[in-house]
Amino acid sequence: MKKLIVIALLSAAPLFLSAADAPKKTIAITGARLLTVSHGIIENGTLVMADGKITAVGESGKVTVPSNAEVVDAHGMTVYPGLIDPETNFGLLEIGSDENTTDTAEPSDEIMPHMRVADAFHAETELIPVARLNGITNAVVAPASDDTIAGQDIFIQLAGADRDAMILGRDVALAMNFGAEQRRRGSHSAFPSTRMGLITQLRQSFFDAQDYMAKRDAAAKKDEKPEAKKDDKAESKKDDKSDTKKDDKADKPFKRDLKLEALIPYLKGERPVVIGVYEGYDIETIMKVAQEFHLKVILNHVTHSQEVLDKIAAYKVPVIVGSIYDFPRANERFDAVYTLPAELAKRGVKIAISSADAGGPVSSHSSRNLPYAAGFAVAYGLPYDEALKAITLNVADMFGFGDKLGSLDVGKTANVVLANGDPLDVRTSVKQVYIDGAAVPMVSRQTQLRDEYKK
Amino acid sequence: MHRRPPLRLRQHRPILQIVLALATAIGCLVLPAVCFPEQASSPPQDIVFKNATVMTASHGTIEHGSVWVHAGKIAGVGTSVNAPADAVAVDATGQWLTPGIIDPHSHSALDSDVNEATSPVTPSMHMIDAFDNRDKALYQALAGGVTTELLLHGSANMIGGQAVVIKNKVGLDRDAMLFPNAHGSIKFASGENPKRVYGSRNQLPSTRMGNFEVMRQAFEDAKEYMASWDGYNAKVAKGDKDAVAPKRDLKLDALADVLRGKLYVQIHCYRADEFLTEEAIAHEYGYKIRAFHHALEMYKVADKIAPENTAIATFADWWGYKDEAWDAIPWNAVMSMREGVKVALKSDSNDHIRRLNQEAGKMVHYGGATEDEAIRMVTLNPAWIIGVDDHTGSIDVGKDADLVLWNKDPLSTYARAQKVYIDGDLFFDASLPGLGTPHFKGVMHDAGGFGGEDGEDGQ
Numbered sequence: 001m002k003k004l005i006v007i008a009l010l011s012a013a014p015l016f017l018s019a020a021d022a023p024k025k026t027i028a029i030t031g032a033r034l035l036t037v038s039h040g041i042i043e044n045g046t047l048v049m050a051d052g053k054i055t056a057v058g059e060s061g062k063v064t065v066p067s068n069a070e071v072v073d074a075h076g077m078t079v080y081p082g083l084i085d086p087e088t089n090f091g092l093l094e095i096g097s098d099e100n101t102t103d104t105a106e107p108s109d110e111i112m113p114h115m116r117v118a119d120a121f122h123a124e125t126e127l128i129p130v131a132r133l134n135g136i137t138n139a140v141v142a143p144a145s146d147d148t149i150a151g152q153d154i155f156i157q158l159a160g161a162d163r164d165a166m167i168l169g170r171d172v173a174l175a176m177n178f179g180a181e182q183r184r185r186g187s188h189s190a191f192p193s194t195r196m197g198l199i200t201q202l203r204q205s206f207f208d209a210q211d212y213m214a215k216r217d218a219a220a221k222k223d224e225k226p227e228a229k230k231d232d233k234a235e236s237k238k239d240d241k242s243d244t245k246k247d248d249k250a251d252k253p254f255k256r257d258l259k260l261e262a263l264i265p266y267l268k269g270e271r272p273v274v275i276g277v278y279e280g281y282d283i284e285t286i287m288k289v290a291q292e293f294h295l296k297v298i299l300n301h302v303t304h305s306q307e308v309l310d311k312i313a314a315y316k317v318p319v320i321v322g323s324i325y326d327f328p329r330a331n332e333r334f335d336a337v338y339t340l341p342a343e344l345a346k347r348g349v350k351i352a353i354s355s356a357d358a359g360g361p362v363s364s365h366s367s368r369n370l371p372y373a374a375g376f377a378v379a380y381g382l383p384y385d386e387a388l389k390a391i392t393l394n395v396a397d398m399f400g401f402g403d404k405l406g407s408l409d410v411g412k413t414a415n416v417v418l419a420n421g422d423p424l425d426v427r428t429s430v431k432q433v434y435i436d437g438a439a440v441p442m443v444s445r446q447t448q449l450r451d452e453y454k455k
Numbered sequence: 456m457h458r459r460p461p462l463r464l465r466q467h468r469p470i471l472q473i474v475l476a477l478a479t480a481i482g483c484l485v486l487p488a489v490c491f492p493e494q495a496s497s498p499p500q501d502i503v504f505k506n507a508t509v510m511t512a513s514h515g516t517i518e519h520g521s522v523w524v525h526a527g528k529i530a531g532v533g534t535s536v537n538a539p540a541d542a543v544a545v546d547a548t549g550q551w552l553t554p555g556i557i558d559p560h561s562h563s564a565l566d567s568d569v570n571e572a573t574s575p576v577t578p579s580m581h582m583i584d585a586f587d588n589r590d591k592a593l594y595q596a597l598a599g600g601v602t603t604e605l606l607l608h609g610s611a612n613m614i615g616g617q618a619v620v621i622k623n624k625v626g627l628d629r630d631a632m633l634f635p636n637a638h639g640s641i642k643f644a645s646g647e648n649p650k651r652v653y654g655s656r657n658q659l660p661s662t663r664m665g666n667f668e669v670m671r672q673a674f675e676d677a678k679e680y681m682a683s684w685d686g687y688n689a690k691v692a693k694g695d696k697d698a699v700a701p702k703r704d705l706k707l708d709a710l711a712d713v714l715r716g717k718l719y720v721q722i723h724c725y726r727a728d729e730f731l732t733e734e735a736i737a738h739e740y741g742y743k744i745r746a747f748h749h750a751l752e753m754y755k756v757a758d759k760i761a762p763e764n765t766a767i768a769t770f771a772d773w774w775g776y777k778d779e780a781w782d783a784i785p786w787n788a789v790m791s792m793r794e795g796v797k798v799a800l801k802s803d804s805n806d807h808i809r810r811l812n813q814e815a816g817k818m819v820h821y822g823g824a825t826e827d828e829a830i831r832m833v834t835l836n837p838a839w840i841i842g843v844d845d846h847t848g849s850i851d852v853g854k855d856a857d858l859v860l861w862n863k864d865p866l867s868t869y870a871r872a873q874k875v876y877i878d879g880d881l882f883f884d885a886s887l888p889g890l891g892t893p894h895f896k897g898v899m900h901d902a903g904g905f906g907g908e909d910g911e912d913g914q
Contacts, residue, residue, distance in 0.1 A: 096776035097647075127775065325806050330591040330901035333890055334598035334809075358806035365775040372813065375868030425868050426816035446774075446784040453754050453790070 024437050026050040028065040029418060032074035037081055037385075037393050038407035047079060049414035052437040057408050072418070072432075080388070080423050081407050082137025082158075082415030082435065083371060084395040086320045087274075087300065087354040088364035090128055090141050090156065091121040096363050104144035106151070110182055110198065111205045113262035115151030117141050118170045123163035127364055129444035132158045134368035135417035135430045138168070138405055140395070142175045145276050148182050148202050150175040152262065153274065155399050157415070159435040172399050173298070174266045177276040178202075178286040195282070199289060206293045209263035216261070219254035269296045272398065274320070276300040280308040287315055298398050301356075302344075303337050304329065313347035318398050321390075323356040324377055335380055341390065342381030352398060353377060353390040375424030387424060413437075498880035501525050503538035504860070507547035512554050512834040513849035515827055522552060524856040527879035532850050545860070545874075553830060553865050554849050555602025555623075555857035555877065556811050559768045559837035560721075560748050560801035562607060563808065564590035564621075566902045570609035571616060572652050575660060576673045578641060578709035580616025582606050588621075588629040591899040592805040594892065597623045597883045599809035600859035600872040603634060605841045607748075610644035610723040611652045613660065613670045617641050617709065617718065620841055622857070622877050626894025638842030640745065641713060643670075644723040645733065646779050667732060674740045677710035684711070719745035719842055721768075725779035727755040734763050746840040748801065750791075751783035757794035766797035766840050771814035772821065788832065789822025799837035816866035829866055855879075 027049045034045035036057060046063040048056035056063045065071060094101035103120040106112050121141060131139075137158050143150040152171040160166035178198065186193030192201050265271050273295045277283050283305055290297045297317040303326035305312060312319065321341050328336035344351050355370040374387040382390075389406075396406030404413050414437035421428040433440045502524040509520035509532060523531035523538040531537055562569045568585035571577045586606065596604070602623050608615030620637035645666055654661025660669050683701040690698035712718045722733055724747045737744050743764070747753065750767035751774070753760065760767075769791075774783035792798045800815055802808035815833045818824035824832075838848025847855045856879035863870040875883035885891050 094775070095778055095781060098778065130774075325809075327595065327805065328591075330899040331890075334595050358804075363776065366772070369772070372868050376810070376813075379863075379869040379871055426813050427819040427866060429820050446786075449782055449784050450754070450786045450790070455758075455794070 024051050026055075026066050026069040027072060027434070027437065027439070028063075028069040029072045029074045029079055029416070030065065031060055032077045032079040032418070034408055035078060035080040035388060035423070036408040037388055038409050040385075045079070047408060047416065049416065049434060049437040052414055054408060054410055054412050054414045054416070057410060074418055076420070077431065078419050078421055078423065078428075079408070080135075080417050080419075081392050081405070081412075082417055082433070083135050083391045083423070084406060085131070085136055085139040085355050085364075085367050085370050085391070086352040086395045086398065087142050087356055088131075088139045088367050089144065090131070090139055090158075090364050090367070091123055091125045092117065092141065092143070093363055094122070094125060094127070096365070105146040106143075107146040107184070110148040110192065110201055111259070112147050112151055113149045113174060113266075114258045115143060116171060117143060117151060117154045118167060121154060121156070121163060121167065123160075123166050126445045127367070128158050130446055131364070131367040131370075132433055132435075132440060133430060133442055133444055133447070134371070135419065135423060135433055136367055136370055137415040137417070137433065137435050138396075138401070139364075139367065140173070140274075140399060142173075142274065145175075145177045145181060146184070148177060148198055149205070149263075150177060153399075155401060157435060159440055168401065169399070171265075171271070173271055174263075174273040175276070176273050176286075179276075179278055179282045195285065199285065203289060203292070205260075206263065206267060206289075209260040209267055212257055212260040213264050213267070216254060216256075223254075266295060267293055269294055271400075272296045272298045274298045274300050277302065278304050278326075280305045283308055283312065300354075301326070303340065305340070306332075306336055306343075309343055309347060312344065313349050318350040318352065318394070319344055320352045320354050320398075322353055322373065322377075323358055324353070324373055324380075325358040327358055338376065338380040341377035341387070342383075345382055345386045350394055350397070351386070351390050352395045353387070371424045372426050375422075375426070378424060384424075498527070498878075499543040501530075501539050501542035502545060502856075502876075502879060503536060503542040504545045504547045504552055504858075507550055507552040507860070508864075509850060510551060510553045510826070510830050510865070511850040512827070512831050513851050520552070522850060522858070524858070524876070524879045527856055529850060529852055529854050529856050531852060547860055549862075550873065551861040551863070551865050551870070552850070553600070553812075553859050553861065554834040554854075555847065555859055555875065556600040556833050557603040557799075557837040557841065557843075557848060558596070558601055558802050558808050558811060558833075559605045559746065559799050559840040560607055560803045561596075561604040561808055562609065562803070563592035563596065563604065563805055564588065564902070565606060566590070566900070570611040570652075572609070572611035575612045575649055575653055575658075575666075575669045576614045576706065576710075577608075577612050577616055578614050578673075578713070579705035580608060581619070582608055582616055583619040583633070586619055586621070586629060587900055587902065588627075588632050589897065589900045590902050592808070592902065593621075593623055594625045594890065594895065594899060595805065596808040597625050597875055598872060598885070598891065600812060600861070600865070600875055601808055602857040602859070602875065602877045603838070603841070603843065603847055604808075605640060605721075605837075607640070607721060608642040610642070610648040613644055613649050613666055614673055614710070615642035615644060618721065620843065623875075624877050624880070624882055624894065625892055626882065626896070634841075634843060634846075638719055639712070639717065640719040640721050640841065641709070642721050642723065643733075645729050646723075646725050647777055648723070663729070667736065670736060671739075673710055674714065674736075677707050677714055678740075680704060680707035681711045681714060713742050714740060716742060719840075721746050721748055721840070723748050725749050725751050727752040730756055730760055734760065734765070745842070746799070749780075749803075751780055751787060753796060754784065754787045754790040755782075757791040757796050760791075761795035764797075766799060766836065767791060768799045768801040768837065768840055770803070771800055771817045785817065785821040788818055789824050789828075792824070792828065793822075797836050797839060798832055799840050800832045801837065812861075812865040812870060813868060816868070819866060826864075826866055 030046045034042040044060045046060045092104045106115050142153045153173045155169040155172045192198045300320040355367040374391045378387045393406035396402045416434040418432040419430045504522045509517040521536045523536040565585040566587045571580045607618045618640040620634035621632045660666045746766040748768045750769045772785035788798045811833045815829040818829045835848040838844035847857045858876045860874040861870045
């Protein structure tokens, strides 16, 4: 550990987690207040991590601490699962005003499902260590909201030997958006300039993809059949390819359409689509389309949905709610948005909370403030355990990592945070973050600057 | 959008703003209530808050404390006070009482008229001319406990305009919201914004060299102007009836006020080297810098700035939105404070202004500020920067009764402002239905949710 810190201090480059490469020790955290998320709070608990996994959780005294374990005495400390930010642009944006460091959106068209965040994710970003120090251990990385279909998200771990080790899941969800922002062509008198245009374009794309899927499947079948009679006929075709006739068209090699192909898993309902939408009436519009095509929906934002909350509950879809710092309309009560997580949870909706700022996610420099958004939702009525779930287990569930992350349970990945108090309070300091069962050096470019100038 | 997105994303925004502006303009024509708000009756002569945790900001925290308000002023504070028997009693058991939160850097309620970005030197702009006292941002800030704001010109210009200080008396008319007899302030800028705004038009300045040269030239012009007036005044004093007064020039008048020390100089400035240059120019021309705003690199040179008695108004933890915010660290405020710099936290945002108390709470985490030091960063210290610390910013006898009652420790994430008093009058009460505003019954305007982090929005 000490050695790792030294390496970290000497290295000007931001760290991935060098610790991930180190042999994994067995670590026992004893005497801590354990916020398990899945099964309540253990006031005086012990947690054991080995081989990157949580191997024991329970009351101190009832948990056997392995003899080879490094024991961390955590009396007076609070321990909880690593936090998961459900919407960031980590690795897609470094300095907000510098376009050279920005790969957040491809705005040349509204329908861009074939844009893959995995292709742009810059794992060495300085933003990740900064967030990690406040206990964020996992995140969804999504493109910006310019497009109706902006691309496909990745699910990351905020430490790892390299980029590929940090990406736990590629193309885990389709990033969609609907509302005023996507009508940008209106200023150039080009289609689509209205919500009518956006919806038409979107439905047409889905129909195109369905059609493509049918043709592709048919072509695949055809490919299979000739396998049996992979005959001289096929061979001869190859020769006189130049004068292919209309009748032979179907026998041409099937040409992939990357854009339409990208939509298929989502049209089959195999993976979720995350729909960023703010207004109640926009939610109703886009949900009609989502139902028409049987999409597996996660709603995102819904900050001006106060009048359709029951309807949202009836959709039976999970919701990433907020930013709760989004502004209420003029003449609305000041807390119209602050109270949304509580109002949705009250209606049985599974909620997550992201670190997005007012008006939507533009940069993830403040991902480290994720727990405070959850805490503020508690101030406005959300039960505490729901708030903690909204930044841990619920997020993991929504994106298909519920069996691996998000709670202190035996068998889960040992992403664990040790802090000197309530994780949702701004005054609390995180003392140690463990990812994959290894202590992460508590160093970022910012701590390096702090230490350089400290008297 | 809140954080500064890539520039091309921002192109969508003016459309929204025009729509909103039209909507509010139409609302004003159609709805007479816009122009005639109701106003509540006058507040009680005496109020006494009992059994609160009183965070005074000047002399520590008093558990089970009482505060007596008489005629809009604080008349007593302590474990017991001599309030008259007929004082309206507020049982504050289990609650916290703090001075009103003060934001020394806001661009709220200016209906996007933040920057007169047509010249790098515009000192005769007065923000009061753009002040829209019905902007919803004022209400939303009030509900977060904000009682005083310094509304500043933006940072497009090296020398911007003159600020207006308001008391957040939502529901009163425009002039009743002005902070009485507040000291004048003028906004200066430096660094990326001026050089980008004018450089993109192929005008001076397009570099930091150009930035500072523009400033020096302005002061040379002002010196000449002052000399001509001094000469004229001397002639008049000698009884010279033929003396011809120089032509009044509003721009040079304002710059002369800077040189004469009549205006507090508030400078948008990020980088360590630029603090030093700004101080050197201030020495050269003989004015004082009241505060550096943003000041994200102050931790690098705090020991050199502390003797200048220049304060900073900084962010708790914002960073990375532009190159000159790349070396920002959340320990800046406390590290600078430990070197003797007076530190305030500010919003520069219609979002963060609503929870500056939490930004102060973060300082307990980042650098280990005491709760007393932390609360001072959003009360007494910003009051000093604005120049109203004799009147507000702490719970002391004789000061204005600008007070916030919180349900939880205001430095925690969980605190909600329950009641907000300004000059002893209740302007926000969360227990009331609807907006919770005893004085405001009309229709609010919406300027589109200003959220820029460095005062350049509205360009």
